[in-house]
Amino acid sequence: MDVVLGVDIGGTGIKFGLVTKRGKILYTDKVKTKAYPKPEKLPEDLKKRIGAVLKEKDLTLRGIGIGTPNGNYFTGTIDNAPNLPWKNLVPLKEYFQNTFNLPVALTNDAKAAALGEMQYGAGKGCKHYIFITLGTGLGSGIIVNGKLVYGYDSLAGELGHIIVHRNGRECGCGRKGCLEQYASATGIVKTYYELLRTKSIDDFRMSLGNMIDAEAIYKKAKAGDEIAIDSFKRTGEILGFALANSVCYTRPEKIFLFGGLAQAGDLLFEPTIQSFNENLLRIYEGKIKILPSGLKESEAAILGAASLIWKEMPRNKKK
């Protein structure tokens, strides 16, 4: 059976898996990113690790798809990724090609997941959508006419850096008020602390000794904590506003929300959809759905990376 190696590169770990054309993951494993101070060692090592599996399960490797922070589809390089140990430009596509001698495609992790949504998730058959990942930051992929928008140099779809508050929160990009400073796991924590400080300076001070994360805010909200619930409301309010503006660009049919924060369900979706509707241009009213992603959190990145290759593979290929 034909499979593709999907590789999901993150700041902490590198997940990889063997994926069939139908999106079944036949094998997965993980290595630590810091185990590869030299990225050129990665392909060789992965080749060894999957070699036995391919043989044992009688699988034929057809290509390698890679999703990575700051991945550039056109050049096949990782460009100055702040959260990876590899600086400057890393020609990772070339490294993999040299090792495997097979088709390799590399792109930004959010773009890979956006494609995975089309091939294996809730985006099947949908030609116009926006895919948003709400993780540590906010990533996105925009689909127009069934194709991912790469733009002039593969750097389209940076919705995390839409400025939503001029002179708002400082962003890692060096500017202020970017969307991902509000609508992301990091953003909701900041919002939580802002609200807590406003309500009670003592609670705020006490909480600082025991830093809270987005998951803890979710649990608090579920338990009825007002500040936690309000944190989700404010996050949704800003996200809904930004998405309403976003619709004016490419007029999607659907918007998919993926990632940790999106798993909070109604806590996030309700205020997001309410704000979206309040801020939406009338000609779009009632026409655009905001939906949860159809991809499993644990599988999305590998599936997305693999779909990069399956999409490029000639359709008349046997098997």
Place this chain on the structure above:
Amino acid sequence: MDVVLGVDIGGTGIKFGLVTKRGKILYTDKVKTKAYPKPEKLPEDLKKRIGAVLKEKDLTLRGIGIGTPNGNYFTGTIDNAPNLPWKNLVPLKEYFQNTFNLPVALTNDAKAAALGEMQYGAGKGCKHYIFITLGTGLGSGIIVNGKLVYGYDSLAGELGHIIVHRNGRECGCGRKGCLEQYASATGIVKTYYELLRTKSIDDFRMSLGNMIDAEAIYKKAKAGDEIAIDSFKRTGEILGFALANSVCYTRPEKIFLFGGLAQAGDLLFEPTIQSFNENLLRIYEGKIKILPSGLKESEAAILGAASLIWKEMPRNKKK
């Protein structure tokens, strides 16, 4: 010689012209919009008016392209255009098809001009750009991979209604703070009066008896009037900010500014480019040009409308 009839529908007048594939306008004329309380009379009348010209110049009409406010490319209708005398849905494409029995294409006026820019203007050979018309309102067309983005229902590219100031100026769309309330001929007049009122309430009151327009503000600015110059600065500041955000969606190579305000040249371009650069995400720095349109103001709409048909015409068609 083959020609296409380009029709540019406006609130006051309807301009039309016979356009060759190379973009030469062989004949133009104009009728008053209010002369057609029933839009179904328009095609018949235009047919009569161009009939003699076609014969005399030995031209073959190959199709009709129509640019109109609220034109929907997919349905061929004009949808609830507030500035036209025709209410609800007007199936204008069908009316023209019935009369001429030739290919007809209809779209939003700004989208038509964006295509005209590609075929006949400064967008030749550019696969990724954003086209902005700064007229009474702000219209736009987004080009991705050499194709106009229509989105799910032809209503993509409504950048005039990006909200740039929450709770800002009231917009005709029923919301507040839309970009076109600031960056348009109407917007700069509002900005001028705001600045004038802040500076001198007496000047402000006196000026109200003699309403100023965008062209007068341009002349005042050229003559050194500080409030007029400042009005352009503030207009450019907001436009540049909005364009910097816009780049995050489709990552264009270029941005073209068209229309009355854009003809103010440096008065508008300098503050726009400055603000654009200040607000731009670093990964795009120095890579995106903001340029004046290459289309003549008087010809753009007819050329754009005509280009709709020339673009759809099979390439192997003789002559």
